Every structure is written in structure tokens, then in C-alpha cells.
Amino acid sequence: MPHAGLKTIIALSFVLAIGFLLVILSSALYGQYSPLFVVATYLVAPIPNAICGRYASTYNDDFMDSGSSASSVLDLGRFLTGFLVLMGMALPAVLAHAGVIELGAMVMSIIGGLLIYGTIIAFTMFFQEESDF
Template sequence: MAGLKTIIVLSFILAIGFLLVILSSALFKNYLTLLVVATYVIAPVPNWLCGKAQSQDDFMDSGSSSIVELGRFMTGFLVVMGIALPVVLAHCDQITIPAMAMSIIGGLLIYGTIISFTMFFREQEEF
């Protein structure tokens, strides 16, 4: 059972992640790293939409459908893009290496917080 302390710790880590991403653009005066924030916002949307599109049948459970797998693939693509985009920008000399590192670390903190939040606050299914 997750409590108030878990929520406080996860929100603190999430704030540090967003702070690193914002500082990676503000300290080096190049705001291209803020494009990564768009992937954080858009990443859960395909999984959510495809989960809603799946037909739920109480009597027959056929495993996972192809629409759910498509949503998971698109979410995975956006998560990898959020980590790889700063690397590509640094490779093309659009941002500096320290800005890339701060953006990647901030992104990993944000993704880790989202995953931890879903693990701690998952509803238990009753059979």
C-alpha cells in the first residue's frame, strides 16, 4: 500500500527531472532540448487510446489484441525518441554535450517516475 511519502518522493524526483530538462536549455541558451518535453507529454497517449479501443469481453480473454500491441509499440518508439533526440541534436552540433547529458538524465528521471507511479498505485484486480 503506497502512501503519502511515496507520492511526495515521486513528485520530488519528477520535479528534479523537469528541472534538469529546463536547465539544459536555459543554461546553454539553446531551447531545442525542450522538444524532448513534447515526447514526455505524447508518449502515454497511444497506449491510452489503444487500450480504450480494445474490446473488453468478460467471458473470453484472447490475450492481447493487435491494437494494444500497436499502442505499446508507438509508446516505446516515443520513449526511445525522447532519449535519442538529444543525442542526435548533439551529434549535429545543435546543442552541447552537457546539455545533452542533462536532458537525457532528466528524461530518465521522468520516465522512471512515471513507471514507479504506475507500479505503486496499480489497482488490484479481484477474481
Template sequence: MAGLKTIIVLSFILAIGFLLVILSAALYKNFLTLLVVATYVIAPIPNWLCGRASSQDDFMDSGSSSIVELGRFMTGFLVVMGVALPVVLAHCDLIRPEAMIMSIIGGLLIYSTIISFTMFFHQEEEF
């Protein structure tokens, strides 16, 4: 059971992640690094949707469903894109390397906080 301290710590880490991404955009006057926030916020959605779409049958459990694997693949793709996008933008000299580093660290903090929130506050459905 997650308590109030868990919520406070995760909120603090999320705020630091957003602060790093916003500062990477504002300090270097290039707002392309804000695309990282979109990829990390959208990343858990395919996993959640595909997990809901798979049928949970108590009598026939075939291991893993292909729809669940598709959701995991799309989530993994979006997470890798969130890291690779600032690297590609810095390689093309569209953003500065310092902004790239701040954006990657902030994005990873945001995504890890989202995953931690869902892990700590996940409730099993009982019939």
C-alpha cells in the first residue's frame, strides 16, 4: 500500500523532470526539446490500451497474447524515441548538447515517475 510519502517523493521527482525539460527549452531558446515530454506522456498509453483489450480467461491461458506484445513493442518504441529524438536533434545542430542532456535526463525522470505511479497504485480487479 502506497502512502503519502510515496506520493510526495514521486511528485517531487516528476516536478524535477518537468523542470529539466522546460529549462532545456527555455535556457537555450529552442523549444524542440519539449517534444520529449509528449513522447514520454504518450508512451504508457499503448501498453495500457493493449492490456485492456486482451481477454483474460481463467480457463484458457495461452501465455502471452499478441495484442499485449504489440502494446509492449509500441511502448518500447516510444521510450527509445524519447531518448533518441534529442540525440538526433543535437546531431543535426538543431539543439545544443547541454539541452540534449537535460532533456534526456528530464524525460527519463518523467517516464520513470509515470511507471512508478502505476506500479504503486495498481489495484487488482477481483470478481
């Protein structure tokens, strides 16, 4: 597994800040603040995965395999998280198609979202705990 150093943390934080800057600028430069709805999906997206992971870990013990119920709850959490991430990418496109925001705002918002989600994935990859099993 990769080991995260100080340079990695600084680089990922810089990319995350650039992503948020692009999302904020996509709203401020064009005078339409509708792309800021995408920030709500960044905040809500990890919640289903955390809730379902917590539920599955409390009802899954080492001695008795609870089988499909814990697995299906984890799959539901991943599905809902994936849906919210996809919604965060598609919302600017829908807003631009409806004429609510301009094309430049859409592009900046989508690129900012990709940077933010990519950084979150990289953070979890670098700071994932290793198991001894």
C-alpha cells in the first residue's frame, strides 16, 4: 500500500482547493449561483456509505457470517453514494442544457467536481488502514 508523506498531503490539499475554487468561480464569474448546488452533493455523498457501513459492521461479527444482509446493505450504501457522485457531475450539464447557467460555468463546475472527487479517492487510497489478516 502507498505511504502518504507530507508532500502527498500538501499536493492533495492543493488540488482539493483548486477544485473548490473552480466550483466557486463557476458561480461568481457568470453571476449565476446555481452551480453551488453541486457543493451540497459533495457534502451529502459520503453519508449513505458511512451509514450503511456502520450498520453492516454492527451486525456482522467474526464468528457468524450474516451473509447477504450485511453485504446488501453495503451495496445499497455504495449505490446511493455513486448516484450522488454522478448527480454532482450531471447537475451542471442539466443546468446548462436548461439554460440556467452558461457553458463555461458548466465546464468549470464539472472540472472542479472531478478534481474534488479525485482528491477524495486519492486521500482514501493513501490513508486506508492495512489489515493484518
